[in-house]
Amino acid sequence: MFRQIAKSSFFWFGVVSTACAEDFVSLTEKEFLADVPVVLSVSRLPQRLDETPGAVTVIDRQMIRMSGARDVADLLRLVPGFRVSNSFEDNAPQAGYHTVGVEDFVNHLQVLVDGRSVYSAYHLGSTSVGLQTVALADIERIEVLRGTGGAAYGARAFLGTINIVTRHSVDTVGSQAQVVAGDNGVRDGLVRLGWGGDAASYRLTVDQRFDDGLIGAGGSDRVRRANFRADIRPSAHDTLELRLGQTMSKVGVGFAPRDGNAIRERSLSTSHLQLDWKRSLSMHEDVAVQFSRTTESSQDAFDYQPVPGVVVDFSGRAMADSLLLQHSSRQGERLRLVVGGEFRREEVASMPVFDTGDAFVTNFLRVFGNAEWRLHPSLLLNAGGMFERSTLAGEQMSPRLMLNWHMTPQQTLRMGIAHGLRTPSTFEKHANTRYYLDGVLLNSTFVAQGQVAPAKVVAREIGYLADFPALETSLDLRLFREEIQGYILDTKYPYPVASDGFPGFADGFAIDFVNKEDFRLQGAEYQLRWRPWGDGRVIWNHSFVQSSQTVGSGDPSPVLRSYGLMFMQTMRNGVSMSLQHYRTGSMYLPGETYWRPPVSRTDIRMAWPVRLGQARGEVALVVQNLGDAYQDYVTDHLFQRRVFVQLNLGG
Numbered sequence: 001m002f003r004q005i006a007k008s009s010f011f012w013f014g015v016v017s018t019a020c021a022e023d024f025v026s027l028t029e030k031e032f033l034a035d036v037p038v039v040l041s042v043s044r045l046p047q048r049l050d051e052t053p054g055a056v057t058v059i060d061r062q063m064i065r066m067s068g069a070r071d072v073a074d075l076l077r078l079v080p081g082f083r084v085s086n087s088f089e090d091n092a093p094q095a096g097y098h099t100v101g102v103e104d105f106v107n108h109l110q111v112l113v114d115g116r117s118v119y120s121a122y123h124l125g126s127t128s129v130g131l132q133t134v135a136l137a138d139i140e141r142i143e144v145l146r147g148t149g150g151a152a153y154g155a156r157a158f159l160g161t162i163n164i165v166t167r168h169s170v171d172t173v174g175s176q177a178q179v180v181a182g183d184n185g186v187r188d189g190l191v192r193l194g195w196g197g198d199a200a201s202y203r204l205t206v207d208q209r210f211d212d213g214l215i216g217a218g219g220s221d222r223v224r225r226a227n228f229r230a231d232i233r234p235s236a237h238d239t240l241e242l243r244l245g246q247t248m249s250k251v252g253v254g255f256a257p258r259d260g261n262a263i264r265e266r267s268l269s270t271s272h273l274q275l276d277w278k279r280s281l282s283m284h285e286d287v288a289v290q291f292s293r294t295t296e297s298s299q300d301a302f303d304y305q306p307v308p309g310v311v312v313d314f315s316g317r318a319m320a321d322s323l324l325l326q327h328s329s330r331q332g333e334r335l336r337l338v339v340g341g342e343f344r345r346e347e348v349a350s351m352p353v354f355d356t357g358d359a360f361v362t363n364f365l366r367v368f369g370n371a372e373w374r375l376h377p378s379l380l381l382n383a384g385g386m387f388e389r390s391t392l393a394g395e396q397m398s399p400r401l402m403l404n405w406h407m408t409p410q411q412t413l414r415m416g417i418a419h420g421l422r423t424p425s426t427f428e429k430h431a432n433t434r435y436y437l438d439g440v441l442l443n444s445t446f447v448a449q450g451q452v453a454p455a456k457v458v459a460r461e462i463g464y465l466a467d468f469p470a471l472e473t474s475l476d477l478r479l480f481r482e483e484i485q486g487y488i489l490d491t492k493y494p495y496p497v498a499s500d501g502f503p504g505f506a507d508g509f510a511i512d513f514v515n516k517e518d519f520r521l522q523g524a525e526y527q528l529r530w531r532p533w534g535d536g537r538v539i540w541n542h543s544f545v546q547s548s549q550t551v552g553s554g555d556p557s558p559v560l561r562s563y564g565l566m567f568m569q570t571m572r573n574g575v576s577m578s579l580q581h582y583r584t585g586s587m588y589l590p591g592e593t594y595w596r597p598p599v600s601r602t603d604i605r606m607a608w609p610v611r612l613g614q615a616r617g618e619v620a621l622v623v624q625n626l627g628d629a630y631q632d633y634v635t636d637h638l639f640q641r642r643v644f645v646q647l648n649l650g651g
Contacts, residue, residue: 489517521585
């Protein structure tokens with residue numbers, strides 16, 4: 001049966017919120033004990049899955065462990081409508097929803113880790129870096145809102161929101177060690193230590209992910225992480241959470257025959273500090289404050305061979321500070337409210353990318369609210385929105401209205417409309433990439449004119465959720481129509497320079513970012529979950545997306561189809577196995593003139609319990625991609641079969 005756990009500052013009137021409070025509003029005993037999933041990431045209120053104002057997929061801890069995946073991006077194959085790349089060419093493996101932008105930096109999703117936005121201010125808002133923030137072993141669940149989340153999370157939640165919820169430190173007291181080794185140079189490792197009790201508990205995790213990269217890629221990929229979490233209860237009404245972490249990656253990128261994108265090693269370092277304070281004012285009223293700081297530093301430079309002395313450099317740094325305040329309350333039996341706001345400051349600097357040593361600073365002021373109003377025992381109305389003011393895009397509003405009708409206790413119909421937007425990144429607004437030799441300007445590549453405005457989306461949807469206890473089956477169906485307005489793309493325009501420029505470059509032109517196209521995404525997607533017998537689970541998802549977005553040929557993109565299957569089985573002797581199959585159909589991507597072939601991949605995992613002395617754990621054999629190598633990211637990149645062994649002790 002479908003059963004999972006699905007969750008500025010003190011300016012004028014108070015600001016901002018923490019996105020991932022695990023118990024912002026006290027639920028009634030009936031709600032708490034109900035055999036219905038509760039999610040945290042849609043309206044900023046904890047809600048049953050059948051009462052959220054949007055479609056949500058939850059990847060739980062069992063799915064994470066039994067998938068054999070090595071990073072979060074790979075797990076998102078289990079979510080309807082997602083396309084995934086394992087390439088590190090754009091800094092890390094990435095996942096795109098409804099395929100918009102998956103050919104480059106995926107920047108139409110908001111990614112949160114325990115409520116902290118991991119939006120990359122430097123890499124065009126890329127989600128790929130944020131998906132690498134924590135080790136899979138530390139993740140409790142991943143909540144994915146399929147559809148715009150602008151009403152709760154603002155401009156970056158353009159087509160969806162991914163909230164990675166890590167495990168409470170009290171649940172990881174003790175030690176854990178993990179080793180992974182196998183084909184393609186796979187050498188992963190993890191060490192975790194947890195200590196403390198209910199009043200105060202702590203966790204320190206250090207891990208590494210390493211392999212030789214895709215066939216045809218620029219080299220090996222290494223990610224190293226260290227994460228610390230502390231959970232403290234100074235009183236019966238207060239909780240304090242501290243998170244510290246750093247991620248360092250060194251990856252081989254580039255292509256041998258391309259002078260402007262030569263093979264090289266790129267280094268990227270990110271770090272974060274997050275402090276959450278939550279107070280329960282009463283059984284039905286809570287307040288939460290969050291402060292976070294995230295930093296990025298990228299080192300990526302190489303010699304441009306045709307012109308000795310010229311260096312192509314994409315290095316830079318960024319920092320984001322956020323202060324959030326949120327107040328949640330229950331007003332009688334029929335109304336719950338959440339209000340709050342956020343003050344966020346982003347700073348981006350890069351001499352080679354912006355032709356100045358000065359930092360570009362963007363300030364965001366956000367105020368939001370959502371009301372959950374029970375009009376009738378079978379009717380629930382969610383109404384809310386977010387007002388944003390930023391120095392990049394001025395003032396914007398993202399409202400949402402959704403009605404949930406419980407036709408029966410096991411069947412719910414959801415319908416409504418939501419607005420969202422994506423503000424331009426600092427690079428899209430201020431890029432000024434020029435190349436000099438002995439003080440003489442040779443060429444200008446990206447020179448933004450600063451006229452780009454936010455892209456907008458109006459999303460209409462009808463959802464149907466059904467639970468069939470007699471069949472041990474559940475269904476989550478979403479019918480959608482997403483109207484995209486002013487989608488941001490790059491374009492060339494005349495921009496002459498004094499010299500003849502680089503050999504092989506288009507002289508006399510520069511690249512700007514503009515609101516280039518309006519298009520429509522519409523279709524259907526569903527997820528079916530079935531428990532055929534006690535310890536067996538089958539999860540099937542299917543997505544059908546019709547897009548009117550044009551491609552390099554000027555023709556509309558074809559219908560995009562994808563599906564995924566996961567089967568999990570645990571035997572009485574503790575042996576477990578899983579089978580996954582994932583397929584996406586042929587497609588064009590925006591700006592390209594060739595078909596990308598279908599992707600078909602089958603993975604299997606078999607695990608056996610082991611005991612070494614006093615330590616208990618399991619050893620698993622994983623085979624990724626039983627079939628032929630398939631194209632990943634570009635024609636030159638291939639994902640071939642990988643076989644590796646996982647040994648886990650403790651945890």
